[in-house]
Amino acid sequence: MIDSFLSYLGSTVPPANAGNQLWVLIYVLIIFAAVSLTVMWLINWVERKALAHFQVRLGPMRVGPHGLLQPFADALKLMLKEDIIPDQADKAVFWFAPVIGLLAAFTVYIVIPFGPSQAVSDMNIGILFMLGVSSLGVLGIVTAGWASNSHYPLMGALRSSAQMVSYEVAMGLAVVSAILMTSLNPSGTGTLSMIGIVEAQQQQGIWFLFKFFPLGLIAFVIFAIAMVAETNRAPFDLPEAESELTAGFHTEYSGLRWSLFMLAEYAAMMAVSSIAVTMWLGGWLRPFPNLMHGPTWDFIFSLFPGLSFVAFAAFAFIGTVRMPKHSYFKIQTVGLGIFGLVLAFIALILLVISIGGYVAQAHATTGPSPTGLLKALATFNEGIGYVYWFLLKVTIFMYLFIWYRATWPRYRFDQLMKIGWKVMLPVSLGALIATAIVGVIVK
Amino acid sequence: MVEKYKKQYGSGLEAQSYLGQNYFTVDRSLIPDFLKLLRDDEQFDYCVDITATHYPKREKQFDVFWILYSFARNERIRVKTQIADGESLPSSFPIWPTADWLEREVFDMFGIKFDGHPCLKRILLPDGWQGFPLRKDYGILQQDKEWVQINLGIESGQ
Amino acid sequence: MNELKDKSLPHEVSPSNLGSSNLDLDTPDKPYLDSNELIINMGPQHPATHGVLRVILKLDGEKVLGTECVIGYLHRGVEKIAENRTYTMFNPYVDRMDYVAAVSNGLGYCQAVEKLLNIEAPPRANYIRVILTELNRLASHQIWLGTHALDIGAMTPLFYTFRDREEILKIFEKYCGARLTTHAFRIGGCQYELYNGFEKDVKNFLSFFPPKMDEYEALLTGNRIWIDRTKNVGMLSAKDAIALGVTGPMLRASGVKWDIRKAIPYANYKDFDFEVPIGQNGDTYDRYLVRMQEMRQSCRIIEQAVNGIPEGPIMAKVPKVIKPPVGEIYHSIEAPKGELGYFIVSDGSTQPYRVRVRPPSFVNLQALDTMVKGQLVADVVAVIGTIDIVLGEVDR
Numbered sequence: 001m002i003d004s005f006l007s008y009l010g011s012t013v014p015p016a017n018a019g020n021q022l023w024v025l026i027y028v029l030i031i032f033a034a035v036s037l038t039v040m041w042l043i044n045w046v047e048r049k050a051l052a053h054f055q056v057r058l059g060p061m062r063v064g065p066h067g068l069l070q071p072f073a074d075a076l077k078l079m080l081k082e083d084i085i086p087d088q089a090d091k092a093v094f095w096f097a098p099v100i101g102l103l104a105a106f107t108v109y110i111v112i113p114f115g116p117s118q119a120v121s122d123m124n125i126g127i128l129f130m131l132g133v134s135s136l137g138v139l140g141i142v143t144a145g146w147a148s149n150s151h152y153p154l155m156g157a158l159r160s161s162a163q164m165v166s167y168e169v170a171m172g173l174a175v176v177s178a179i180l181m182t183s184l185n186p187s188g189t190g191t192l193s194m195i196g197i198v199e200a201q202q203q204q205g206i207w208f209l210f211k212f213f214p215l216g217l218i219a220f221v222i223f224a225i226a227m228v229a230e231t232n233r234a235p236f237d238l239p240e241a242e243s244e245l246t247a248g249f250h251t252e253y254s255g256l257r258w259s260l261f262m263l264a265e266y267a268a269m270m271a272v273s274s275i276a277v278t279m280w281l282g283g284w285l286r287p288f289p290n291l292m293h294g295p296t297w298d299f300i301f302s303l304f305p306g307l308s309f310v311a312f313a314a315f316a317f318i319g320t321v322r323m324p325k326h327s328y329f330k331i332q333t334v335g336l337g338i339f340g341l342v343l344a345f346i347a348l349i350l351l352v353i354s355i356g357g358y359v360a361q362a363h364a365t366t367g368p369s370p371t372g373l374l375k376a377l378a379t380f381n382e383g384i385g386y387v388y389w390f391l392l393k394v395t396i397f398m399y400l401f402i403w404y405r406a407t408w409p410r411y412r413f414d415q416l417m418k419i420g421w422k423v424m425l426p427v428s429l430g431a432l433i434a435t436a437i438v439g440v441i442v443k
Numbered sequence: 444m445v446e447k448y449k450k451q452y453g454s455g456l457e458a459q460s461y462l463g464q465n466y467f468t469v470d471r472s473l474i475p476d477f478l479k480l481l482r483d484d485e486q487f488d489y490c491v492d493i494t495a496t497h498y499p500k501r502e503k504q505f506d507v508f509w510i511l512y513s514f515a516r517n518e519r520i521r522v523k524t525q526i527a528d529g530e531s532l533p534s535s536f537p538i539w540p541t542a543d544w545l546e547r548e549v550f551d552m553f554g555i556k557f558d559g560h561p562c563l564k565r566i567l568l569p570d571g572w573q574g575f576p577l578r579k580d581y582g583i584l585q586q587d588k589e590w591v592q593i594n595l596g597i598e599s600g601q
Numbered sequence: 602m603n604e605l606k607d608k609s610l611p612h613e614v615s616p617s618n619l620g621s622s623n624l625d626l627d628t629p630d631k632p633y634l635d636s637n638e639l640i641i642n643m644g645p646q647h648p649a650t651h652g653v654l655r656v657i658l659k660l661d662g663e664k665v666l667g668t669e670c671v672i673g674y675l676h677r678g679v680e681k682i683a684e685n686r687t688y689t690m691f692n693p694y695v696d697r698m699d700y701v702a703a704v705s706n707g708l709g710y711c712q713a714v715e716k717l718l719n720i721e722a723p724p725r726a727n728y729i730r731v732i733l734t735e736l737n738r739l740a741s742h743q744i745w746l747g748t749h750a751l752d753i754g755a756m757t758p759l760f761y762t763f764r765d766r767e768e769i770l771k772i773f774e775k776y777c778g779a780r781l782t783t784h785a786f787r788i789g790g791c792q793y794e795l796y797n798g799f800e801k802d803v804k805n806f807l808s809f810f811p812p813k814m815d816e817y818e819a820l821l822t823g824n825r826i827w828i829d830r831t832k833n834v835g836m837l838s839a840k841d842a843i844a845l846g847v848t849g850p851m852l853r854a855s856g857v858k859w860d861i862r863k864a865i866p867y868a869n870y871k872d873f874d875f876e877v878p879i880g881q882n883g884d885t886y887d888r889y890l891v892r893m894q895e896m897r898q899s900c901r902i903i904e905q906a907v908n909g910i911p912e913g914p915i916m917a918k919v920p921k922v923i924k925p926p927v928g929e930i931y932h933s934i935e936a937p938k939g940e941l942g943y944f945i946v947s948d949g950s951t952q953p954y955r956v957r958v959r960p961p962s963f964v965n966l967q968a969l970d971t972m973v974k975g976q977l978v979a980d981v982v983a984v985i986g987t988i989d990i991v992l993g994e995v996d997r
Contacts, residue, residue: 237754407755544964569673
């Protein structure tokens with residue numbers, strides 16, 4: 001087992017491709033831990049705080065300093081709630097529906113490329129796999145509405161599934177036009193693999209967002225709108241809005257089951273954001289690789305993860321200092337201070353790694369290749385850099401989701417369907433055909 | 444205008460004015476036609492309100508009012524008629540659709556029926572309510588006492 | 602309280618007694634999946650708190666075939682109470698009808714009784730009344746905007762409008778002690794003199810508020826989604842509006858330029874220069890625009906008023922015991938929701954013989970059926986929001 005553990009280190013392919021089961025497991029566990037715990041915590045907290053600040057209020061402030069522990073309190077509360085199952089409901093399906101949704105949302109994380117080898121598996125049909133599995137989420141919704149045995153959830157579920165299915169068409173076409181661009185590689189072949197798509201962008205030296213301007217941009221915008229509709233978020237959240245008549249497919253679900261739906265929704269949000277980032281925004285590539293290249297620029301950009309955490313730690317410390325000086329706030333102040341210290345510690349480690357990477361780089365150019373600690377630091381530096389840039393871009397998208405929810409009213413259902421079929425579909429088809437034509441001409 | 448109608452209807456109609464507000468007091472027999480006339484000929488196209496008052500000691504117990512307004516003339520008038528208990532009035536719904544809920548409320552509160560109303564049922568009170576609250580013989584505490592006695596089994600504290 | 606469920610009310614209330622108006626609900630229960638028509642109940646409890654209003658919808662798929670409003674959940678018998686209170690004692694009850702715009706209610710009632718007594722409020726009192734009533738109009742329209750936007754899905758304007766409404770309520774609180782049910786006016790004038798700094802507060806508010814209005818407009822007026830949700834939704838032609846007796850911003854949005862403040866002026870509105878905004882199509886978007894413009898015009902009125910408050914008494918000479926001579930009077934004002942009218946019958950005693958309140962929301966709500974026929978279910982919520990009803994006023 002130790003051999004299995006060590007043999008993978010320094011590999012340049014994802015563990016599934018390297019055939020290393022142990023590391024597959026480790027990556028899967030890391031992803032689950034990261035996605036379920038950290039990201040859900042962060043996204044939930046950021047959503048509530050950002051929404052609140054948009055609405056001129058403070059958001060959660062009590063549970064943990066500045067509400068940082070609020071998501072845990074909510075999760076705990078939901079777990080302890082009474083599990084109500086309607087009498088006439090189809091019990092097996094009722095139990096299974098959120099599980100389907102969750103499985104569909106989480107399975108796609110297998111192919112999400114956080115870096116050139118930082119993925120669980122690099123299937124050569126990666127994007128197809130993602131789109132296919134995320135479509136299974138619709139099944140979860142329909143079964144949830146069906147199993148509730150009440151016509152309001154059923155109508156909500158049908159509406160929701162109709163919406164998701166119609167926007168998947170536009171999504172798919174937008175994705176195809178990005179894939180067409182991958183075939184403009186020097187090697188001459190396109191690829192469906194997620195890692196391959198980002199590497200194509202790297203080789204062509206341009207993010208697909210800017211390629212064949214404005215065609216890449218149009219495809220990106222179509223996808224950006226379709227992904228909001230796909231995840232039932234505002235402004236396309238009519239099926240789950242409260243002030244409409246049909247209260248949504250998750251009406252009859254209470255407690256933990258309901259939170260599973262919400263978890264699936266956030267996970268789906270992250271998954272489609274990841275697709276958008278991979279296809280058009282260059283995945284793990286750092287900005288301006290052509291304009292600002294060279295060891296110094298690499299070093300500066302590799303400082304970003306450490307500096308971000310320095311900024312977080314600074315916010316935490318400022319928050320600590322600004323806490324009201326009252327005995328009731330002692331625990332919160334201390335907690336926030338400790339949190340700030342943890343963040344600062346992480347920042348320190350990241351900065352050390354990036355400096356070590358730079359030093360290793362400098363050694364590599366002037367002397368024998370570095371070994372041991374420096375080599376490990378260099379690898380970590382690269383890996384962290386990739387993951388950081390990827391996550392940064394995905395975070396921007398998640399923030400956009402929250403921003404949309406705060407700002408815009410929601411579309412009526414028929415207008416929603418009209419946009420999906422009469423506006424998005426023709427535009428994405430047009431962009432696809434135009435991309436194909438331009439691509440052939442350029443070749 | 445007043446003279447024209449006085450000539451037309453003779454004793455069935457009287458025009459008065461109080462504190463600058465003009466009103467006609469008409470006989471019940473004139474009712475749907477006179478109102479229609481006001482709407483068509485005199486352009487009183489906006490029915491502001493329909494209401495009633497109960498005078499239990501009179502022979503004709505109810506005073507029913509129509510308050511009308513004309514946009515063209517910027518003038519507001521009232522039409523008042525007196526009916527006895529149990530008499531019904533023709534509905535003004537064909538003349539002004541506003542009368543729909545206004546007449547339902549008059550029926551709800553006073554018990555005055557309007558013939559020709561599309562759906563004359565109670566509007567503010569629950570459907571099975573007995574009694575007409577705004578009549579003067581409907582005590583303000585009677586309701587409370589009865590309900591409390593029947594439902595809570597005690598005397599009301601009012 | 603559980604024993605109450607077993608006993609019946611003294612007056613046979615049976616829930617199956619729905620009856621029908623134009624809905625034909627007396628058909629035996631059909632399983633909903635079989636028939637083309639579906640009867641859906643938008644129950645008295647709403648997330649989009651307009652009060653306790655029950656709307657029964659008859660749907661064909663998503664299209665609305667007919668509606669029936671069931672009201673009366675908030676009926677408190679205000680008109681009956683009036684017959685047992687003296688004129689002055691009834692004044693506080695009036696606020697509780699349209700509790701969102703309490704000052705206007707008080708203005709209408711006090712002016713009606715003053716008309717009966719044939720007295721005029723002094724000029725200073727009129728200025729105070731106008732300023733407070735227009736501030737109240739702003740507050741009422743802000744609640745309308747916040748809740749209407751929330752119904753359609755925009756969550757943020759609600760918080761913005763309530764934040765700005767706080768400033769108005771602070772002024773009310775400093776003036777008469779209450780934020781919501783203000784009881785600001787008395788028969789014959791105002792009771793309270795303006796507090797020190799009233800003019801400064803109002804002027805501060807006037808400089809604080811128009812940029813906020815620009816904020817609301819920036820969020821909603823040009824917003825593609827807002828326009829899609831509100832244009833051509835809930836159309837009401839001018840002819841229908843007049844026939845149905847609709848008043849207020851709804852009537853003006855349908856194209857009829859009529860405002861009681863201009864047509865039959867009261868309380869020295871003649872002295873102020875303001876415009877009456879009208880719309881063209883009579884759809885929800887026009888009503889939105891008309892109300893936004895009305896808010897700006899109210900600011901104009903307040904500015905003119907606060908710059909010229911005359912000195913003098915704030916209360917006319919009113920007898921200690923108010924006993925109007927026998928007679929009837931109808932007086933109406935332009936409340937934020939429409940024409941609010943008071944029909945008072947006096948029999949010469951200290952208590953009114955009959956007080957009839959002509960509520961604008963009650964009559965406007967009748968138009969719901971006409972406005973919503975043939976539209977989709979999601980529009981019903983938007984249209985209810987645009988009528989701007991307050992159930993306290995509808996039910997009294």
